Amino acid sequence: xxxxxxxxxxxxxxxxHDLCLERVEPRAAEIDEAxxxxxxxxxLFQEHDILGIPFPPGYDGVxxxxxxxxxxxxEIARFCVTSSLILGVQSLGSLPITxxxxxxxxxxxxxxxxxxxxxxxxxxxxxxxxxxxxxxxTRAIKHGDTYVLNGSKTFITGGSVAxxxxxxxxxxxxxxTPARHISAFIVEKDMPGFKVGKLEKKLGIxxxxxxxxxxxxxxxxxxxxLGQEGKGFQLAMRVLDHSRPGIAAxxxxxxxxxxxxxxxxxxxxxQFGKPIAEFEGIQFMLADMATQIEAAxxxxxxxxxxxxxxxxxxxxxxxxxxxFASDVAMRVTTDAVQVLGGYGxxxxxxxxxxxxxxxxxxIYEGTNEIQRFxxxxxxxxxT
Amino acid sequence: xxxxxxxxxxxxxxxxxxxxxxxxKPRAQAIDHNHEFPxxxxxxxxxxxxxxxxxxxxxxxAGLDHLSFAIxxxxxxxxxxxxxxxxxxxxxxxxxxxxxxxxxxxQRRWLPPLASGKALAAxxxxxxxxxxxxxxxxxxxxxxxxxxxxxxxxxxxxxxxHAGLYIVMAATAPGTGAAGISAFVIEATxxxxxxxxxxxxxxxxxxxITELHLDxxxxxxxxxxxxxxxxxRVAMRALDSGRIGISAQAxxxxxxxxxxxxxxxxxxxQFGKPIGELQTIQNKIADMAVKIRAARWMTWRAAARCxxxxxxxxxxxxxxxxxxxxAMEVSLEALQVLGGYGxxxxxxxxxxxxxxxxxxIYEGTNQIQRLxxxxxxxxxS
Numbered sequence: 001x002x003x004x005x006x007x008x009x010x011x012x013x014x015x016x017h018d019l020c021l022e023r024v025e026p027r028a029a030e031i032d033e034a035x036x037x038x039x040x041x042x043x044l045f046q047e048h049d050i051l052g053i054p055f056p057p058g059y060d061g062v063x064x065x066x067x068x069x070x071x072x073x074x075e076i077a078r079f080c081v082t083s084s085l086i087l088g089v090q091s092l093g094s095l096p097i098t099x100x101x102x103x104x105x106x107x108x109x110x111x112x113x114x115x116x117x118x119x120x121x122x123x124x125x126x127x128x129x130x131x132x133x134x135x136x137x138t139r140a141i142k143h144g145d146t147y148v149l150n151g152s153k154t155f156i157t158g159g160s161v162a163x164x165x166x167x168x169x170x171x172x173x174x175x176x177t178p179a180r181h182i183s184a185f186i187v188e189k190d191m192p193g194f195k196v197g198k199l200e201k202k203l204g205i206x207x208x209x210x211x212x213x214x215x216x217x218x219x220x221x222x223x224x225x226l227g228q229e230g231k232g233f234q235l236a237m238r239v240l241d242h243s244r245p246g247i248a249a250x251x252x253x254x255x256x257x258x259x260x261x262x263x264x265x266x267x268x269x270x271q272f273g274k275p276i277a278e279f280e281g282i283q284f285m286l287a288d289m290a291t292q293i294e295a296a297x298x299x300x301x302x303x304x305x306x307x308x309x310x311x312x313x314x315x316x317x318x319x320x321x322x323x324f325a326s327d328v329a330m331r332v333t334t335d336a337v338q339v340l341g342g343y344g345x346x347x348x349x350x351x352x353x354x355x356x357x358x359x360x361x362x363i364y365e366g367t368n369e370i371q372r373f374x375x376x377x378x379x380x381x382x383t
Numbered sequence: 384x385x386x387x388x389x390x391x392x393x394x395x396x397x398x399x400x401x402x403x404x405x406x407x408k409p410r411a412q413a414i415d416h417n418h419e420f421p422x423x424x425x426x427x428x429x430x431x432x433x434x435x436x437x438x439x440x441x442x443x444x445a446g447l448d449h450l451s452f453a454i455x456x457x458x459x460x461x462x463x464x465x466x467x468x469x470x471x472x473x474x475x476x477x478x479x480x481x482x483x484x485x486x487x488x489x490q491r492r493w494l495p496p497l498a499s500g501k502a503l504a505a506x507x508x509x510x511x512x513x514x515x516x517x518x519x520x521x522x523x524x525x526x527x528x529x530x531x532x533x534x535x536x537x538x539x540x541x542x543x544x545h546a547g548l549y550i551v552m553a554a555t556a557p558g559t560g561a562a563g564i565s566a567f568v569i570e571a572t573x574x575x576x577x578x579x580x581x582x583x584x585x586x587x588x589x590x591x592i593t594e595l596h597l598d599x600x601x602x603x604x605x606x607x608x609x610x611x612x613x614x615x616r617v618a619m620r621a622l623d624s625g626r627i628g629i630s631a632q633a634x635x636x637x638x639x640x641x642x643x644x645x646x647x648x649x650x651x652x653q654f655g656k657p658i659g660e661l662q663t664i665q666n667k668i669a670d671m672a673v674k675i676r677a678a679r680w681m682t683w684r685a686a687a688r689c690x691x692x693x694x695x696x697x698x699x700x701x702x703x704x705x706x707x708x709x710a711m712e713v714s715l716e717a718l719q720v721l722g723g724y725g726x727x728x729x730x731x732x733x734x735x736x737x738x739x740x741x742x743x744i745y746e747g748t749n750q751i752q753r754l755x756x757x758x759x760x761x762x763x764s
Contacts, residue, residue: 001387263760295677298680376664377665380665
């Protein structure tokens, strides 16, 4: 049993923390207000090799460790959740290639993503298939050496800014078994027939574009098929096992960011002649927030560690981390607003934004209801 | 970072689990119903070396770490929280102060019988008017002819009446708060020590708690633990690792409840299918499992920090707070999964709910844990 981060992990965590404190935190409110993708932050992350964290050195990346990625996500999200999604989606969109790609596909697509020259996205959800991801309607029909894709995707984080998008579609049109009729394709934004629809207006993560994508007779070369035809659903689920710790880390970071603001405020704000931090009512709130954060931290780091060491129960540990940390983020940000009282409700203070941002972590990459289902199914398995 | 038990810790877990399943499980209901102190189980635990788990090998103990201690307490608590708390109090707050603060002579004298289980230990800090405000002791120790004379009353003393020795905190400089407290080891045979009858309580029926009356109880100066005035520090340090044990107890209790709820959900059929196929039951099971796992990691981390001689007061307080609140919630939810059957004393669920409540109270109420945590969080302000 060893709870210590490696020296490299600690250094990366500190580097990301310091950089984001200096350069991202001052931008966070503007990014939210403008509701526009922060290209300056993307460039900053690219320059500091942060976008290379999800990739191993062999593909021009800097790490490839799930735990290291978790630490970086946590530190970015502490200051700006939207900015953490630039890294999060770079990981999510490239994971299908990392996990399911041939060596040739990896050599072709991963290095430009690792260098941050291109952005990735992951297109699974459709208007009619969210939690029931297997019910998708986007079709891919094989014609010679291409697959022709028709259909649409929705809720695609970064979909409007991505260059390389992994799209899931049905290759068996009559099948009713998701595990056999779905395939994954590497799509590039300049392929004819690819169109970005409207960007959604959202409660939070406003600087992160959530796009609709349309495919009209879009021809994708057979060489862009990821893994075997019909095995896309399994790949999609495996990708989520690997990506949920990142979302969990994002939630952890939000909670920590909100806690830091609340604690600072409680020390400075005076009522009844003393700092409100001296009142037990506030102290107990802070103690509960911090305890929840530490509990979440353990599950989140453990899920990253489980992935790095290829443990048996990565599916359960990832789901547990995502479920717990996102619920904690929602509770802690709500309490942080409460500690700040009326000021917490104002745009002038960051906890209002953090509370809006926290909500998404309970929803995306599998709603928390789906996480509970995943966990319970494993526990109730008769062995 | 490598979050997995070592082969050695796995082996300890296997041993403890075997003991728990073979010896503790079949006895747990009777211990509760008959309010029976489980001397038989304590003897068996002693034979396995579990009583001396934190005692160095030089004094006949197993010389194991706090992670091992947490693992053992959890496994026992899966079936019987009473037995777990008896072991916990003995091994941590009852014995550790001697390991940490005893002179070589005191260690030679007291640790071997504590390690072998010949003597059980108890820890007496709380008084009728000094609970959370533990520095406000009214038990007084007055020096007389090279000895101390102790007078006062202690309450809520786990293992009292069964213990061979008691770690007792008393004011050597009354009215000076924490700085005026000293710690003493008092043997059960001391004529000045009188143990009251077991107090009736909601749960933990196998574990006796009583009042302790000290009436001009003469304790030789050589039986003082640490320097005069060190008693509060001794007590707080003992409680820090005691909290790891209570946290582990809560986790074991919750894990036992979850295991039973899962088993029941698989078997119990309603509306033509096992209730485990109903989402509302699945949600409960998932939420219970997640909280248990989070609590376990927190507890193990606190133990690891303690073993690495790092500061762990806050970690232990957080683990205790989180795990015991969790155990209360989980035992209630697990009981709900069993419905009417859960409410019957015929099954262990009702007992778990009764037992879980104590965990939120003793070894520092959860309100005190929050104060400990907040103090650390607000340091330097």
